[in-house]
Amino acid sequence: MDYGQRTISRVGAPGTHTPANGGPMTDRSAARAPRKILFASQKGGVGKTASAINVATCLGLGGYRVLLVDTDPIGSVGACFGTTVAPGHPGIYGLEQWDLADLTIPEVALNLDLLPYAEDRRAIDLNSVYRGLDELGRRATGSYDFVIVDSRPSVADMTRRLCQVVDEVVVVVQCQPMAYRTLGGILGQLRDARSDGAPARLLGLLLTMVDPNDAKQAQLEAHIRRSLGQAMMPISIPMDDAVKEGVMTDRPVVIMRPDAPSSIAYQEVAQFVVAAGQPAA
Ligand SMILES: Nc1ncnc2c1ncn2[C@@H]1O[C@H](COP(=O)(O)OP(=O)(O)OP(=O)(O)O)[C@@H](O)[C@H]1O
Numbered sequence: 001m002d003y004g005q006r007t008i009s010r011v012g013a014p015g016t017h018t019p020a021n022g023g024p025m026t027d028r029s030a031a032r033a034p035r036k037i038l039f040a041s042q043k044g045g046v047g048k049t050a051s052a053i054n055v056a057t058c059l060g061l062g063g064y065r066v067l068l069v070d071t072d073p074i075g076s077v078g079a080c081f082g083t084t085v086a087p088g089h090p091g092i093y094g095l096e097q098w099d100l101a102d103l104t105i106p107e108v109a110l111n112l113d114l115l116p117y118a119e120d121r122r123a124i125d126l127n128s129v130y131r132g133l134d135e136l137g138r139r140a141t142g143s144y145d146f147v148i149v150d151s152r153p154s155v156a157d158m159t160r161r162l163c164q165v166v167d168e169v170v171v172v173v174q175c176q177p178m179a180y181r182t183l184g185g186i187l188g189q190l191r192d193a194r195s196d197g198a199p200a201r202l203l204g205l206l207l208t209m210v211d212p213n214d215a216k217q218a219q220l221e222a223h224i225r226r227s228l229g230q231a232m233m234p235i236s237i238p239m240d241d242a243v244k245e246g247v248m249t250d251r252p253v254v255i256m257r258p259d260a261p262s263s264i265a266y267q268e269v270a271q272f273v274v275a276a277g278q279p280a281a
Pocket residue numbers: 041043044045046047048049050051072076151152153208209210237238239240241243244247262
């Protein structure tokens with residue numbers, strides 16, 4: 001694909017990209033809108049990307065059609081799958097000119113397509129990302145069950161704004177006192193977004209890199225669960241070197257070592273995500 005030919009408009013009608021194989025809940029005729037889920041944090045390096053790519057991969061392995069979107073100029077999502085982004089690829093910024101199917105890297109894992117960050121790694125343009133995520137809801141309808149969005153650490157009111165154009169937010173927080181202290185900021189942005197009328201709801205706080213051998217962390221986890229109760233996802237992600245090995249070998253840990261403790265936890269998070277979208281009995 002030559003992304004230099006910007007004079008050619010390739011924007012297609014919504015849902016023109018027909019996926020190769022459908023997931024169990026996929027009813028193309030109903031053309032249900034995908035669930036757009038943002039992985040967000042206030043602090044950097046807390047495991048957002050690891051969580052977004054592994055949950056997305058688990059959902060794909062479970063038979064759901066998933067689009068994974070990178071909105072972080074670092075572009076680490078593509079790197080986690082060992083993909084090369086084509087020169088001039090505009091990423092999410094190309095949605096005004098290109099058909100979604102021309103922008104995605106198909107099948108980076110089973111049932112999982114990737115919309116990478118722009119190849120030139122330009123500074124984030126929040127207004128364009130906002131418009132792109134809004135547009136994705138329409139374009140992905142009928143092709144995807146989930147749109148999983150990885151983001152950079154939230155600066156200013158980034159999360160507050162993006163809450164207007166996603167359905168759910170997973171707030172990722174490392175099991176460390178410093179990371180815990182930043183929680184008020186991001187939860188405040190979510191609250192402000194809701195009072196602005198944003199549709200996004202908190203899917204849950206995901207605690208990551210919990211060291212099972214560290215008594216202080218066990219105490220901190222218990223404290224966080226007591227204080228935040230229902231807002232917490234019931235599963236935490238343990239500290240696990242296999243996550244880093246996955247990054248080294250260009251494969252999410254859930255594919256590289258499905259029986260690793262972190263993989264089992266990510267599989268459970270994906271089940272939680274699916275269950276949270278089912279109508280109440
Ligand atoms: N459960 C885990 N066990 C061990 N290492 C982990 C785990 N989760 C993530 N890591 C490692 O921690 C580092 C930060 O993770 P990651 O890149 O996912 O964080 P991030 O929140 O996306 O960072 P950024 O804010 O820079 O985007 C990476 O080296 C990653 O491999």
